[in-house]
Amino acid sequence: MAKVVYKVKDDVSTDTIYPGRFMATVLPTETPKFAFADDAEFNGKLQKKEIASGSVIVAGKNFGCGSSREQAASCLRGYDLTILAQSFARIFLQNSVNLGLPTITVPDLQAGTGDDLDILPDKVVNTSTGKEYKVTPLPPARQAIIDAGGLIAYTRKRLREKAGKK
Amino acid sequence: MGMTVVEKILARASGKASVRAGDVVEPAVDVAMSHENAALVINQFQEVFQGTGLQPVVWAPGKIVIIFDHRVPAESSKTATNQKKIREFCARQNIVHLHDIRGDEGGICHQILPEYGYVRPGQVVVGTDSHTTSHGAMGAFAFGIGATEMAGVWTLGVVFNVEVPGTIKVVVKGEFQKLVGPKDLILHLIGRLTAEGASFKVLEFHGPAIEAMPVSGRLVIANMSVEAGATSGIVPADEVTLRYLQKEAKVKDTIVPVKPDRTAVYDRVVEVNVSDLEPQIACPHTVDNVKPISQVGPKKVQQIVIGSCTNGRMDDLAVAARILKGRKVARGTRLIVFPASARIYRQALAKGYLAELAAAGAVIMNPGCGCCLGVHQGALGDGEAALATTNRNFKGRMGNPNSEVYLCSPAVAAASALTGTITDPRTGGK
Numbered sequence: 172m173a174k175v176v177y178k179v180k181d182d183v184s185t186d187t188i189y190p191g192r193f194m195a196t197v198l199p200t201e202t203p204k205f206a207f208a209d210d211a212e213f214n215g216k217l218q219k220k221e222i223a224s225g226s227v228i229v230a231g232k233n234f235g236c237g238s239s240r241e242q243a244a245s246c247l248r249g250y251d252l253t254i255l256a257q258s259f260a261r262i263f264l265q266n267s268v269n270l271g272l273p274t275i276t277v278p279d280l281q282a283g284t285g286d287d288l289d290i291l292p293d294k295v296v297n298t299s300t301g302k303e304y305k306v307t308p309l310p311p312a313r314q315a316i317i318d319a320g321g322l323i324a325y326t327r328k329r330l331r332e333k334a335g336k337k
Numbered sequence: 338m339g340m341t342v343v344e345k346i347l348a349r350a351s352g353k354a355s356v357r358a359g360d361v362v363e364p365a366v367d368v369a370m371s372h373e374n375a376a377l378v379i380n381q382f383q384e385v386f387q388g389t390g391l392q393p394v395v396w397a398p399g400k401i402v403i404i405f406d407h408r409v410p411a412e413s414s415k416t417a418t419n420q421k422k423i424r425e426f427c428a429r430q431n432i433v434h435l436h437d438i439r440g441d442e443g444g445i446c447h448q449i450l451p452e453y454g455y456v457r458p459g460q461v462v463v464g465t466d467s468h469t470t471s472h473g474a475m476g477a478f479a480f481g482i483g484a485t486e487m488a489g490v491w492t493l494g495v496v497f498n499v500e501v502p503g504t505i506k507v508v509v510k511g512e513f514q515k516l517v518g519p520k521d522l523i524l525h526l527i528g529r530l531t532a533e534g535a536s537f538k539v540l541e542f543h544g545p546a547i548e549a550m551p552v553s554g555r556l557v558i559a560n561m562s563v564e565a566g567a568t569s570g571i572v573p574a575d576e577v578t579l580r581y582l583q584k585e586a587k588v589k590d591t592i593v594p595v596k597p598d599r600t601a602v603y604d605r606v607v608e609v610n611v612s613d614l615e616p617q618i619a620c621p622h623t624v625d626n627v628k629p630i631s632q633v634g635p636k637k638v639q640q641i642v643i644g645s646c647t648n649g650r651m652d653d654l655a656v657a658a659r660i661l662k663g664r665k666v667a668r669g670t671r672l673i674v675f676p677a678s679a680r681i682y683r684q685a686l687a688k689g690y691l692a693e694l695a696a697a698g699a700v701i702m703n704p705g706c707g708c709c710l711g712v713h714q715g716a717l718g719d720g721e722a723a724l725a726t727t728n729r730n731f732k733g734r735m736g737n738p739n740s741e742v743y744l745c746s747p748a749v750a751a752a753s754a755l756t757g758t759i760t761d762p763r764t765g766g767k
Contacts, residue, residue, distance in 0.1 A: 190711065191711045194374070194710075195412075197376050197484075198380065238467050239465055240374070260533070260566060265483060266483035269483055269486055310361075311361075312361040323384050323385055327385050329492075329493060330386070330391065330492055330493065331389060333493065
């Protein structure tokens with residue numbers, strides 16, 4: 172069971188998730204402190220570790236629109252959060268897959284802060300309201316990267332295969 | 338069944354006779370572009386090689402282009418150290434296409450790539466920047482990727498697991514009114530499609546208004562295609578593209594444009610007639626919150642920005658100089674100008690545009706991304722509003738979540754600088 176700790180609307184941009192003025196910070200070990208930096212309350216809870224690992228952010232459509240900055244995915248990955256959205260912007264979704272940030276597309280999802288969710292491979296059950304919502308599966312092309320343990324591991328595997336062939 | 342331009346490009350790049358939307362391919366990359374976030378790419382690239390016993394060597398140093406533009410000259414010791422790390426990496430890896438902080442060959446990545454002829458029609462271009470879509474203006478398939486994905490490109494020269502995107506055909510008819518242009522077209526289109534209306538799709542541009550549009554304008558519409566969620570925007574290469582590559586970019590080799598098949602299958606077709614198009618404004622805080630200027634009230638703005646990878650080119654500076662020459666920027670309004678490249682800066686200097694703009698009260702900055710993304714050189718104060726020729730108006734974009742950003746064309750920006758309020762250049766700011 173996972174708790175919804177934060178709810179955001181449609182079109183949340185990477186400028187909201189990870190403001191541009193912190194972009195000189197690049198390493199995944201250092202980016203989490205700037206997650207949602209312009210929301211002092213939520214950022215404070217994250218930094219003070221008041222948010223349990225595995226907690227859920229619920230978003231509307233087009234979550235992560237805008238910049239290709241990977242910090243937007245790595246800062247959330249650092250807190251071991253799961254993102255459920257009605258839809259995701261392409262580059263953010265790809266970055267999340269590459270870095271192992273769980274991003275689940277649930278087009279009809281209705282959930283609010285404090286709700287408890289049961290996240291299953293094909294559906295999400297909001298146990299606070301008793302309602303169920305269908306999950307849109309990731310295309311198999313992306314699943315291969317997740318199965319390998321992220322894009323660095325996947326690239327390393329492919330590099331080894333290529334070097335072995337020579 | 339025929340193919341769209343992007344299907345043709347991806348088929349060629351992945352060694353297949355044909356591909357269709359939805360197929361998964363692994364295209365070979367022709368150009369791999371990064372800016373300061375190459376610092377993260379380097380980190381991820383080195384991590385790939387860890388434990389393999391192999392030396393980290395990039396797949397093709399000649400296909401990598403790195404351009405410093407996001408924070409130039411460095412705004413902090415952290416950025417300066419990142420830039421230093423990138424320079425040293427380029428030297429070690431024989432990456433010669435490094436556009437450093439220089440007044441002869443520096444600039445914004447999305448101007449440098451076309452200007453120096455790095456991009457050709459039919460190529461696969463990836464960049465660690467979402468506005469890499471810009472290079473679709475040259476008839477290439479160009480899209481933004483993350484730093485870790487770029488580390489994969491640097492390692493093996495391919496993008497893994499790319500789904501061939503579906504294509505929306507955009508047919509643009511009519512002729513622009515005076516002082517209305519490509520920026521107004523793309524803002525209007527984003528307003529119609531919405532911020533995710535073209536998500537995971539490509540916008541392929543056609544029609545008489547596109548054929549008549551110079552490369553500078555095509556760069557504007559391809560640049561902002563991503564603001565409708567598009568993977569890329571593409572203008573099939575034609576005589577205009579070839580002339581630009583030969584004359585401006587001094588490309589000598591034979592260029593073969595890639596055209597869509599007549600029987601290509603599109604997701605849908607969108608028609609726009611620009612003849613009646615007014616100047617358009619994207620209002621806070623989303624790029625698809627677009628209104629014709631006649632429906633935007635007399636909004637006071639404290640900062641006006643002309644520049645960026647969207648609108649910092651010669652024709653943009655020319656129209657601004659024409660409107661502002663011999664006149665004054667309104668008191669209480671700051672006008673900040675960022676030419677898109679060092680070459681444009683020097684050309685605008687030679688033409689007198691920069692002197693005219695400065696005499697009117699504009700502050701001329703060095704080429705770069707400047708205040709577009711709120712990093713340095715022009716943050717907004719609490720409660721202030723900016724009017725900018727840039728491409729994003731998200732909350733906090735210009736460095737302050739308690740401020741507003743409106744997006745517009747260079748003509749609107751210049752006319753508004755005279756009045757300090759959002760002003761229609763066709764009728765106001767006289």
